[in-house]
Structure formats: structure tokens, C-alpha cells
Amino acid sequence: MAKAYAWSVFHTELNEFNQPTKSIMPGEEVTAEKLKVDKETFESYLERGIVSEEPYPEDLPDDMSPAEYYRQQDAKLAAGELDEDEAEEAKERQEAAAEANFTAYEGEKASTPKSTPADK
Numbered sequence: 001m002a003k004a005y006a007w008s009v010f011h012t013e014l015n016e017f018n019q020p021t022k023s024i025m026p027g028e029e030v031t032a033e034k035l036k037v038d039k040e041t042f043e044s045y046l047e048r049g050i051v052s053e054e055p056y057p058e059d060l061p062d063d064m065s066p067a068e069y070y071r072q073q074d075a076k077l078a079a080g081e082l083d084e085d086e087a088e089e090a091k092e093r094q095e096a097a098a099e100a101n102f103t104a105y106e107g108e109k110a111s112t113p114k115s116t117p118a119d120k
Contacts, residue, residue: 004042006030007066008050027056054093 006028011020012035024030030051032042045051060069070093076082077090 002053004030004046004051004053005056006050007052007056010035012036027058 006024006026008026010024010030011022012024013020013022015021024035032039035042035045035051037045042051046053057066057069060066073082073086073090074094077087077094082090
């Protein structure tokens with residue numbers, strides 16, 4: 001398996017008052033064993049994005065979520081405000097996200113419910 005990184009805080013040890021005494025912070029390299037979960041749970045973390053094979057952004061401000069950071073990077077890319085390396089990284093991330101989105105829904109038809117609770 002490729003390297004994986006925490007994209008969320010994981011509390012791996014708690015004291016008798018249920019307070020965290022040991023935590024894994026975003027950006028740390030993680031494994032199922034380090035998070036103290038089974039492989040199936042770890043895979044679900046990867047699917048949900050709380051663990052990622054993509055390293056956590058190093059230049060992410062403390063008060064900003066990764067999603068907001070990437071929205072800003074996308075806006076800067078569109079405005080031509082990124083240097084060559086940053087632009088290439090942003091394009092690769094966009095392409096990977098587009099591919100993941102396409103393959104996740106490939107072959108499925110979108111459905112609209114015939115009625116909703118508000119209709120009744």
C-alpha cells in the first residue's frame with residue numbers, strides 16, 4: 001500500500017476521564033496499525049478522505065480547512081497566480097479528482113425521487 005497521511009485529528013489513547021492523551025495530527029504518516037483500526041476501517045477512512053495518499057498541504061494556515069485551501073488554489077490557478085510547480089500540482093489534483101468522480105458514478109444513472117416528504 002502507498003503511504004497514507006492523516007487529514008484529520010485522531011485520538012489514539014484516552015485517559016480515565018475520556019480525554020485524549022495521545023493524538024495523531026493532520027499531516028502525519030499513518031497506517032491501520034498506527035490508528036489502531038482494522039484494514040476495512042482504514043479503507044473506509046481513505047474513501048471518506050479523512051486519511052489520504054496525498055500529503056496534507058504543508059503551507060495550510062491553521063485557521064483554514066483543506067477544502068478551502070484547495071478552492072483558493074483553484075481560483076489562483078484560474079487567475080494565473082501560481083508558480084509553475086504549484087500550477088502543475090493543482091492541475092494534477094484537479095485531474096485526479098475529476099477521474100475519481102467520473103469512475104465513482106460510471107454506469108450509474110442519477111435518479112430523482114418521485115415524491116418527497118414535503119410533497120405530502
